Amino acid sequence: MTYCVGYWLEEGLVMVSDSRTNAGVDYISTYSKMHVFQPGPDRVFVLLAAGNLATTQAVVSAIRRDLDQGFEAGEASHGDLRHCDYLFEAAAYVGRVSVAVQKQSNAELRSAGASSEATFILGGQIGSEAHGLYLIYPQGNAIMATRETPYLQIGESKYGKPPLDNVGHANLCLDDAAKLCIMSQVLTQRSNLSVGPPFELAVIPSGGLTIARRIRLEADDPLLSEMIEIWSNAQREALYRLPSMPWQSR
Template sequence: MTYCLAIKVNKGLVFASDSRTNAGVDYVTTYGKMHRFVWPGDRVCILLSAGSLATTQAAVNLINKDLEEGDDAEFNLRQAKHLYEIAHYVGKLVQREQRLHEKAVEKSNISVEARFIVGGQIAGREPEIYLVYPQGNYISASSETPYLQIGENKYGKPILDRIITQDTSPEDAARCALVSLDSTMRSNISVGPPMELAIYAADSLEEPRHMSLKLASPFYKTLQKRWNEGLKRAFNRLPRFDWEENK
């Protein structure tokens, strides 16, 4: 499995992903799931992928091929006038790739489905994030639910629901994304390090700040330690039952 999420706040976008891929529990490998396409001053597009690695790699290959073909391509990331066109395009690539293997897949009871998060900004437009379903359709985040998740999304959802609003700073949103990933990694072995993080400042149209955090990274270790200590402190301040001493 996988866990990726994107958060849209007033001052920017945050993208975070784990790096664990597995074909059953006896074949576990590490693959980045964040793909960045940046043309400074013109457009920034970040993709996060979950699901069949064969399908997501094929889709990214097709995206790169269409970019190489330039204006000869039917469509590519540079031709898009709106970010939703990119979401639509990614959905089409995923559908095309899934259909190629449909019959073989039916026989072996395997899923080749893939999901993508597509986010970024095109000059003159607002920053946006989209979730692209395996069926090729897509949704964007709303002001009330300013985040999107793919993969193992349940473990890390409560902290997002408690912390994230539109007014959250991109840095706070990034810290929350890391806590959300950390909680998921602790509870589900199909999600694992390193964690990739990208923070895009709204209207910058520049390469987002990017980092890859291993378990041993000092920043990540400090974050884990302080979060655990903070949770335990919060826990110790919960109200006592009426039969307990030291109410």
């Protein structure tokens, strides 16, 4: 299992992923779930992946192959990331690649009691089009983040959802949203051992067509310890400030 979150803001996008892959309590390994594509000066994409690791790796490899073949041929490879005019077309392309990859191994995995399914979050911007964020389902269809629903999650999402709901909104600045998304990861890690560092973060300012910030936080990074300590202390203080219960003296 894994946990990834993408946040749409007026100022741009924040993308965060963990790096833990769990194939049982005795086999835990680390793989990056964040993949960056910049096939031209007029576009940038960040793809977050969750689900069957073989599927997600094959999808990323197929995307890179299509970009390489299109470049070598000197012509448009229909629908690849270099030649999409709109971000929703890029999301549809990733969905088609994912479905094709799943079909190749679906029967064998099902017979073994496993699933080939994978989900993705695609964020980015193309030219003068507004930046956007899409969640791509295993079936290949996608939904878009909006001002009213600015964040999208895949993987082990339930533990990191409360801070996003309670504190987050589309008008946060990019720095505050980055802190909030990392905090969402840390809280998820504390509740579920299938999610863990290194945590990767990418920030894409609106109109910049580039990744302005990209960091990788290891398990022993003091920033993570400081963040959870401050957050926990704030929660305790909030508990003490809650109104008295009816049976308590006021």
